[in-house]
Amino acid sequence: MRVQRLVAALLVALVAGCGPAVAATDDRVPPFRPAPPRPYAVGVRHFVVDPDGSRPLPVTVWYPAEPAAPAEPAIGLTAGPTGAEAASGPTGSGTTARPDVPVAAGRFPVVVYSHGLHSLPDLHAPLTTRWAAAGFVVAAPTYPRTSLRARDFTRADVRNQPADGWRLIRHLVRLDARPGDPLAGHLAVDRFAAAGHSAGGFTTAGMFTSGHSRRLRAGIVIAGGGLAGSFAGPVAPVLFVHGGADPIVPDSVGRAAYARSVGPAAFLGLPGQGHGEYLTPGRPGFAQVLAATTDFLRWTLYDDRRARDRLPADAVLPGVTTLTTRALPVGR
Template sequence: MRLRPRAALAAVVVSAALVSGTLSGCSDSQAPSRWVTPSATPAGTADPRLAAVQLPPPLALPAGDLSVSSQQVTYTRQGRTLRTVVWTPDHAGRYPAILFSHGLNGTPEEFAPLLKSWAAAGFVVIAPAYPNTTRGAPSLDVYDVLNQPADASYVLGQVLAGPLGTHIDRTRLAAAGHSAGAITTVGLFTVARDPRLRAGVILAGSGLGVGTDFSGTPAALFFVHGDADPLVSYASGKATYDLVPWAKAMLTIPGGDHNDPYLRPESPAYGTVAQSTLEFLRLELYGDAAAKADLAPSVDLDSHL
């Protein structure tokens, strides 16, 4: 499909690049309190993107938080070095996995509080550092975001094929990302669809640059966006969400900025983001009915979620 204009992508990511250190925006004025879920895709549609999904049987959740260890591995795709941090539950067994993408001028370690909480709940978390958008890159290239969906798929394949793959249930894979990493994640369900993925989490992202032609086997998507985000507008995230033809939900953070709800545990919204994303991942990758029940009081869930 035709990609969105490069200039439009640059307008978002260049504005982010001008902020020193951790990306910042407006501060949260209050804890999140509302969810937005547009009406579901009409039943009986002939759209091939809505083909039936064959789900694996429910998987038993860990009895409690697990101890977690991390290791760093490095892969190379067509000359592109992909330093990757992997957080793994220390207990024996195979776990669902989440492929996480950082934002512009970010790092995997920057998201350690959130990613380690997912791992402690029974997920392997795979987080590459992208060669031209990570902090400390020799040359920050905003357009390189368009190459990152292919990088992400490659890293996932390498992890699954290597020793770390013995800890992963490859029938239960999801992708997640923040900001430019959320755009990367949308790309994994549009222009660079990875058929192994069955769920996605979009944190402060949109389809800018990677389009909204969602294709392949349906995958449930969960969007989280602050309505005061000064870098990736709430309207752009909502517009992308509206075009998702599959099961979906969106958490709107009133007064939420671009970073605090995802990066800073002291933020009023962080706890809600951490808990809601975890419940979504439990629902979609573990088949946990209780997780859906926990979400239901706060959101008018799409009937297919």
């Protein structure tokens, strides 16, 4: 009930607006190869953006590492305590990630992943490590005033998090050009997506405001909704994922955000499900959410039309998931 009250208050607080999304400059970068045909091993590293500033931002980065797996990546299904969203968020571990191993050859698109209230990036590893294995660098900030470790928790600070997301994007663009950094030359800095769960979904929506950089090509809003000013500026496809019986962020909030979004969009519904149990490996809907989000990222960030065309079939399991689309150019 505590988290339900927190998020209910958050929904009220956020209608007033959010911090501006500061665009990054759009520099040209060398082309990168098509979507990888096989999964990678996964590495992980940590750093802090602006460690001496007023809002230091610890970041966990999962990334493709060599060697590429010959078949499906190894999946660890050991469950652990979530601590996130009062046990209504994701649990378990994802593909095994090795600290600070070399990045795989090539450039990879980047996904900025935002956690929810009282959560942490590591609690979303079942999803983020699998995206990394599929050929994406996933950079997940620990927000200073809404995370599980926040010393001064303030739910209304979510309105400032879209600007944090853009601060991270600018940092990654600089890092890609920094000689000697392990990620230098490996980031497709013209191809970013934003994704997040619950309050992180609202953060994601808030990054798509008027004047946002065209670097941000796609969004995934999981169990979240829109902030004031969201879904403006350059058109970018957005995928919404929402439990039909979500007691914390009602399904109607996600559907209203879907209706407000512009351009290609899809709404992956999970009838009868709550706030995030479908993000746990082995639970109903997890396979469909993983497949649909991976297809969506491969389409929007790798221009993989085959992934786009198979998304509807991958997303839907009768009795478990439903899919509504708008202007999704499947089969064209």
